[in-house]
Amino acid sequence: MTSPLADLRVQIDQADDDLVAVLARRARLTAEVGTLKSRHGLPLYVPEREAQLLATRREKATAAGIDPDLIEDILRRVMRESYSSQESDFPAAGDRSRAVVIVGGGGALGRCLASFFTRSGYHVRIFEKDDWERAPALLADAGLVLVAVPIEHTCAVIAKLPKLPDDCILADITSIKQAPLAAMLSAHRGPVLGLHPMFGPDIRSLAKQVVVVCPGRDPTRCQWLIEQLGIWGAVLREELPERHDRAMELIQAMRHFTSMVYGIFLQRENADLDELMRLSSPIYRLELAMVGRLFAQSPQLYADIIMAADGLPALLDQYRSVLDDLLKRVREKQRDELIEDFNSAREYFGELAPALLRESSELLRKAHDARDPSAQHEQSRARDRALPSARES
Amino acid sequence: MTSPLADLRVQIDQADDDLVAVLARRARLTAEVGTLKSRHGLPLYVPEREAQLLATRREKATAAGIDPDLIEDILRRVMRESYSSQESDFPAAGDRSRAVVIVGGGGALGRCLASFFTRSGYHVRIFEKDDWERAPALLADAGLVLVAVPIEHTCAVIAKLPKLPDDCILADITSIKQAPLAAMLSAHRGPVLGLHPMFGPDIRSLAKQVVVVCPGRDPTRCQWLIEQLGIWGAVLREELPERHDRAMELIQAMRHFTSMVYGIFLQRENADLDELMRLSSPIYRLELAMVGRLFAQSPQLYADIIMAADGLPALLDQYRSVLDDLLKRVREKQRDELIEDFNSAREYFGELAPALLRESSELLRKAHDARDPSAQHEQSRARDRALPSARES
Numbered sequence: 116m117t118s119p120l121a122d123l124r125v126q127i128d129q130a131d132d133d134l135v136a137v138l139a140r141r142a143r144l145t146a147e148v149g150t151l152k153s154r155h156g157l158p159l160y161v162p163e164r165e166a167q168l169l170a171t172r173r174e175k176a177t178a179a180g181i182d183p184d185l186i187e188d189i190l191r192r193v194m195r196e197s198y199s200s201q202e203s204d205f206p207a208a209g210d211r212s213r214a215v216v217i218v219g220g221g222g223a224l225g226r227c228l229a230s231f232f233t234r235s236g237y238h239v240r241i242f243e244k245d246d247w248e249r250a251p252a253l254l255a256d257a258g259l260v261l262v263a264v265p266i267e268h269t270c271a272v273i274a275k276l277p278k279l280p281d282d283c284i285l286a287d288i289t290s291i292k293q294a295p296l297a298a299m300l301s302a303h304r305g306p307v308l309g310l311h312p313m314f315g316p317d318i319r320s321l322a323k324q325v326v327v328v329c330p331g332r333d334p335t336r337c338q339w340l341i342e343q344l345g346i347w348g349a350v351l352r353e354e355l356p357e358r359h360d361r362a363m364e365l366i367q368a369m370r371h372f373t374s375m376v377y378g379i380f381l382q383r384e385n386a387d388l389d390e391l392m393r394l395s396s397p398i399y400r401l402e403l404a405m406v407g408r409l410f411a412q413s414p415q416l417y418a419d420i421i422m423a424a425d426g427l428p429a430l431l432d433q434y435r436s437v438l439d440d441l442l443k444r445v446r447e448k449q450r451d452e453l454i455e456d457f458n459s460a461r462e463y464f465g466e467l468a469p470a471l472l473r474e475s476s477e478l479l480r481k482a483h484d485a486r487d488p489s490a491q492h493e494q495s496r497a498r499d500r501a502l503p504s505a506r507e508s
Numbered sequence: 509m510t511s512p513l514a515d516l517r518v519q520i521d522q523a524d525d526d527l528v529a530v531l532a533r534r535a536r537l538t539a540e541v542g543t544l545k546s547r548h549g550l551p552l553y554v555p556e557r558e559a560q561l562l563a564t565r566r567e568k569a570t571a572a573g574i575d576p577d578l579i580e581d582i583l584r585r586v587m588r589e590s591y592s593s594q595e596s597d598f599p600a601a602g603d604r605s606r607a608v609v610i611v612g613g614g615g616a617l618g619r620c621l622a623s624f625f626t627r628s629g630y631h632v633r634i635f636e637k638d639d640w641e642r643a644p645a646l647l648a649d650a651g652l653v654l655v656a657v658p659i660e661h662t663c664a665v666i667a668k669l670p671k672l673p674d675d676c677i678l679a680d681i682t683s684i685k686q687a688p689l690a691a692m693l694s695a696h697r698g699p700v701l702g703l704h705p706m707f708g709p710d711i712r713s714l715a716k717q718v719v720v721v722c723p724g725r726d727p728t729r730c731q732w733l734i735e736q737l738g739i740w741g742a743v744l745r746e747e748l749p750e751r752h753d754r755a756m757e758l759i760q761a762m763r764h765f766t767s768m769v770y771g772i773f774l775q776r777e778n779a780d781l782d783e784l785m786r787l788s789s790p791i792y793r794l795e796l797a798m799v800g801r802l803f804a805q806s807p808q809l810y811a812d813i814i815m816a817a818d819g820l821p822a823l824l825d826q827y828r829s830v831l832d833d834l835l836k837r838v839r840e841k842q843r844d845e846l847i848e849d850f851n852s853a854r855e856y857f858g859e860l861a862p863a864l865l866r867e868s869s870e871l872l873r874k875a876h877d878a879r880d881p882s883a884q885h886e887q888s889r890a891r892d893r894a895l896p897s898a899r900e901s
Contacts, residue, residue: 120550123541124557130534131565135579137530139572141523148516157513164517172524179532185589186528189582191877196578313789317869323876327787352786359787365779366792372834373766379849380830382856384823386758392860393745394720394752396706399759401871405795407864410857414850418843430777431835435828437773441765442824450811456772457807463775464803467785471800476710478794481874483716484584 138193145197156206159198160322160348188481198348199319205235208342213258213283218242218272223316224288225263231321231347251277259340262287262295266419273298281305284337288312290363291423292329292356300331307331308340309356311363312349322348329356361426368424371417372431374406381406397479531586538590549599552591553715553741581874591741592712598628601735606651606676611635611665616709617681618656624714624740644670652733655680655688659812666691674698677730681705683756684816685722685749693724700724701733702749704756705742715741722749754819761817764810765824767799774799790872 152159172190173183215232217225220241229239240253254260260279264272269289279285286308287295296309309329318324326349328341344351354362381388391403409417421427444453461468545552565583566576608625610618613634622632633646647653653672657665662682672678678696680688681703689702702722711717719742721734737744747755774781784796802810814820837846854861 120541120544123537123544127534127537127541128561128564130530130537131561131583132568133530134527134534134582135565135568135572135574137523137526138569138579138582139574141520141527142574144516144520144523148513148520151513151516168521168524171521172528175525175528176531179528181528181532181535182589185585186531188585188878189527189531190524192578192581192585192874195873195877196575313787313792325787325789354783354787358783362780362784362787365774365777366784366788366795369770370792370795372838373770373831375850375853376827376831376834377762377766378853378857379834380823380827381758382853383826383830384758387755388857388860390747390751391755391759394706394718394747394755395759396718399706399763401868402759402763402798404864404868404871405791405798407857407861408868409861410850410854411861411865414847414854417850418846421838421846422841422843428835428839430773431831431838433776434769434773435831435835437776438766438769438824438828438831441769441772442821442828445765445814445824446821448815450815453811453814454807457768457803457810460768460771460775461803461807464771464781464800467781468800468802468804471797472804475794475797475801477878478797478871478875480588481585482871484588485581485870 141193142197149197153204153206156346158346158348159205159320165194195320195322198322205231205346207235207237208346209237209339210258211236211238214238214240214253214256215259215261216240216242216254216257218260218262218276219244219264219268220261222263222265224312225261227316227318228261228263228288228312235343235346247275254279254283256280257283259284259286262289262299265415266291266423269295270298273302276302279303279305282336284308284340285331286310286337286340290367290420292327292354292359296329296331296356306333306336308337311359320348323350324348325350325352327351327359328353329359364424364426364430368421368427369430369434371409372421372427373434374409375417375421378406378410397483401479401482534586535590542590546597546599549739551739551741552598552713558587588713588715591715598624598739600628600630601739602630602732603651604629604631605649607631607633607646607649608652608654609633609635609647609650611653611655611669612637612657612661613654615656615658617705618654620709620711621654621656621681621705628736628739640668647672647676649673650676652677652679655682655692658808659684659816662688663691666695669695672696672698675729677701677733678724679703679730679733683760683813685720685747685752689722689724689749699726699729701730704752713741716743717741718743718745720744720752721746722752757817757819757823761814761820762823762827764802765814765820766827767802768810768814771799771803790876794872794875 149159151157169187169190172186176183176186215237217229217232217239219225220229220239221243225241229241232239242250242253246253254277257279260276260283262269262273262285266289269287273285273287273295276285282305283303284306285299285303287299288310289295290311292309292311296307299307299309308331311327311329313325313327321344326344328351330337330353341351388403392400395403441453441456443449444456542552544550562580562583565579569576569579608630610622610625610632612618613622613632614636618634622634625632635643635646639646647670650672653669653676655662655666655678659682662680666678666680666688669678675698676696677699678692679701680692682688683704685702685704689700692700692702701724704720704722706718706720714737719737721744723730723746734744781796785793788796834846834849836842837849
């Protein structure tokens with residue numbers, strides 16, 4: 116019996132070797148595509164080509180008797196790899212003889228953006244807090260001044276900037292938009308643009324990453340920067356600053372805040388985190404991850420995001436009153452009323468709820484794929500010890 | 509210029525066709541492995557073989573100049589597919605001449621488990637709420653009675669069961685364990701086992717799925733059921749019922765409850781969900797998904813989980829007091845104190861925080877791979893309209 120199984124395993128290993136070879140060949144081809152596109156100033160991310168490629172391969176998979184979702188998942192993962200390896204060089208949409216000055220460019224996101232400008236051939240200057248004396252020289256020939264300092268300093272830094280060339284774009288990447296835009300419009304007479312990159316500094320490619328754009332002044336002169344972001348692969352979403360800030364308070368500030376509350380709550384309860392992890396289903400593991408990941412990041416950054424959200428205390432009052440209402444249902448065992456509350460919110464979420472369920476379930480399946488139950492935080496007591504602690508009662 | 513690009517694209521399409529062919533060949537081979545294993549009663553999921561296969565392929569990928577994480581991600585996704593297609597038949601660890609009776613087997617998870625028992629050749633009987641008159645006949649030769657009714661009915665149903673054969677296992681799959689175990693130990697003299705499957709009825713394979721096991725009585729006679737779950741691929745985690753229930757209150761009940769609060773909060777704020785989705789980064793999208801998915805599911809199920817968690821009101825009081833403490837920090841602009849709270853929780857999370865950050869960041873990258881910015885809820889206004897609404901102020 117072991118012999119036919121061993122034989123099949125040899126053949127599976129051979130198939131996996133072939134898989135590696137095909138992927139290596141594909142990677143060489145996409146690297147060539149990258150070089151070619153870069154030389155001719157063509158955009159990296161072409162949604163239509165991607166969609167057509169996936170549709171064709173789904174059909175071929177179905178014809179070959181395999182699940183089309185399998186090939187789509189694999190190709191999307193492969194494409195991520197090729198986007199990040201294609202970015203050695205990018206064309207420039209703006210004037211490369213004018214400097215790009217990144218104020219606070221020593222920070223993580225500032226450095227990340229600086230590397231994209233550099234790869235498009237711009238001369239990038241980093242302006243840090245000790246550089247105020249040199250400011251006029253650093254900014255004299257700037258075509259773009261990008262403010263990338265912590266939220267709490269943004270408006271003060273903008274106000275302190277020396278006079279910029281009239282045609283220079285003044286832009287920022289703060290996660291709130293109303294106050295920085297007002298500060299930029301008052302500090303500078305030329306083109307002004309508010310940006311909020313919806314990603315962290317750990318990305319290797321801008322392909323498909325969302326950047327929210329709040330126009331400030333002179334969109335024509337801002338156009339090259341918009342185009343530049345598009346060349347790098349970013350997806351731009353235009354929004355009014357008021358609506359942007361409101362949305363970010365509802366999602367970003369509220370979720371960071373409530374996650375922080377939950378983490379500190381677990382600490383005060385002295386919950387056994389290893390045990391919670393060990394007993395978690397993929398979804399509870401993800402819930403824990405969304406809370407725990409916060410505490411591996413910068414306390415200053417989160418404190419600033421939370422403190423800068425002016426509407427947050429009022430939103431938290433509302434959140435707290437919902438919490439109290441539902442807690443009352445639980446205490447008074449009002450099961451029917453709780454179900455009514457649930458159904459009313461279900462109506463509000465509408466078609467989005469099943470769409471989010473499908474999307475997150477597929478993501479949980481991917482999380483489960485990656486799971487290695489023998490790894491740290493995953494030790495199985497039951498299997499190792501064959502249920503020795505079984506108790507009689 | 510278009511000609512060399514077109515030529516490269518033809519070659520990429522050829523590579524992708526080869527990829528489909530290799531995957532189809534691999535699928536045929538793993539199906540044969542499945543048949544062979546099933547015939548010889550071998551376990552489906554062999555962690556050592558999986559780990560060795562991945563390690564070898566990672567080495568080969570590195571040698572071929574491609575990222576080893578790419579090949580590992582792809583192979584894990586492929587293995588998910590082969591686990592679910594390998595499960596046509598399973599060996600039995602128990603006595604197939606004795607019936608498996610699933611009380612409440614008409615429910616989603618009951619049906620799911622019934623299909624596994626059937627595929628291992630057991631004779632499965634479904635016992636529903638109209639079957640009480642036939643109960644003695646249905647249960648007379650049972651080797652296993654598995655209670656799979658909604659939480660609120662579990663203990664009453666157990667108490668109402670007629671006398672079972674002395675060597676029959678009485679088990680349940682309720683998401684709380686203390687009360688059902690006590691009810692089972694008092695209703696039955698023979699082997700008793702509490703189970704909590706940490707997955708939903710939508711899974712296609714039990715491979716690597718966690719089942720929490722709370723031994724009740726006579727572990728020797730319960731052993732075949734433990735082994736049976738292992739044959740299907742499940743990972744068993746033994747736990748004391750008190751500790752299990754406490755952990756589930758902290759994670760399951762609290763997270764469901766606070767997600768419900770957040771969803772109803774968004775409703776009361778009348779937040780524009782389409783806009784929130786449109787402006788979301790992958791992480792905020794996932795946060796919204798974790799909340800929204802709740803409202804696509806059964807209100808009764810969630811109400812029951814929340815109502816059955818006896819410790820929930822006390823935990824919510826504690827949660828609420830943390831919320832109030834942090835809200836005070838925000839209102840009174842106590843930035844340093846907020847950072848102190850954060851750092852203290854960071855210490856509590858310890859090494860788990862960076863591990864969860866890495867794990868969830870990789871998952872967010874996978875979510876991003878799957879993203880199609882041209883899809884519903886993803887329309888980009890900025891690109892389509894080339895920033896026409898740019899405003900001057």
